Amino acid sequence: MLKSSHRNSSGRRNFVAACATAFSVGVLYCSFDSVPAGEDVSVARTNTLNTFIQESQVPLPPEASTILDSATVDADADSSAVAQPAQPIAATEGGVLDSMDTLKFCTLMLQDGARFMENMSDYTIQFHKEERINGDMQAPQAIDMKVQHTPHFAVYMKWRTGDRGRQVLYSEEYDDGCMVVKFGGFKKILPALKVDPNCANAMAESRYPVTEAGILGMIRQILAYRERDLKRGHGVTCVRLADQEFDQRKCYTFLLKYDSPEYCKMYRKSIMMVDARYHIPVMMRNFTWAKDAEGLSEEELDKQTLIENYSFTNLNTSTKLASRDFSRENPRYRM
DSSP: OHHHHHHHHHHHHHHHHHHHHHHHHHHHHHHSOSSOSOOOGGGOOOOOOOOOOOOOOOOOOTTHHHHHHHHHHHHHHOTTSOOOOSSOOOOOTTOOOOHHHHHHHHHHHHHHHHHHHHTOOEEEEEEEEEEEETTEEOOOEEEEEEEEOSSSOEEEEEESSSSTTOEEEEETTSTTOOEEEEOOGGGGGSOOEEEOTTSHHHHTSOSSOGGGOSHHHHHHHHHHHHHHHHHHOOSEEEEEEEEEEETTEEEEEEEEEESSTTTOSSOSEEEEEEETTTOOEEEEEEEOOOSOOTTOOHHHHHHHHEEEEEEEEEEEOSSOOOGGGGOTTOTTTTO
16 A cells, blocks of 8 residues: 555645646747747847947057057968958058958957957856847846856856846756756746757757857957958958947947948947957947848948847956856755
């Protein structure tokens, strides 16, 4: 009789566990848009985009000649460096570079920023994003991030807005290659789920996988485009705009426009702010192509075609993170 009672109790627990797992999977599929990220701007909702950057070219900053001169030396020593422009760079303080030289100047700064981040073991930061997915601009999200570069890449994210309280943890330390997702709000009672970062459901809610999260991941994404632009040498215009202050940081501002989708299928225009001290991007706005732009002003076109709006604030490199900050067993995460 005792054995029968034990079997019944065990069976009930297994049944409850199975139901909880099935419900969790159902919530996961409901929480992620089932349609992979795509852009159909003809049916897209638009939100207000403040026009705060005047599109007029400005002279070089004082340190430009140092950056460009040192880069020329590096390029001579490294045959794999970014393709050099046909004409020498007129890196005179107060001068105005042509489009390709401005593009190179921007690229060299980002390469320097990448080296700066690669030498940083870990940091905390707040990430802000708006993305257009399946034609719709998603609600703004603010996410607290912990990022580790060494001894292996890892990232912990917790949402401050949107699905407030949601947590995502990914670490190359784990062999399964999965990120762990713990939902926020009323769904926080559900168990955490292991999810492939590149699966359709994960990518339906984000344009980039968690494996590319953080400042360094963004720099690498941007550099992939900029280096292709330099190698091609035409089809794109790049100008340096007036300096801006963002998150109490002086920033260089660059505007890039492609001549046609032939040169970049994804992007029509990009505005980027680069920290003047560390040469890392702190704000990036990307715009795609419209199916029909006839009769639209530049501002209306930007509102309809904004596809990515990213920014980083509150960078903190002084707080040293520990292995438990990226551990699935951290009791504070309840994963």
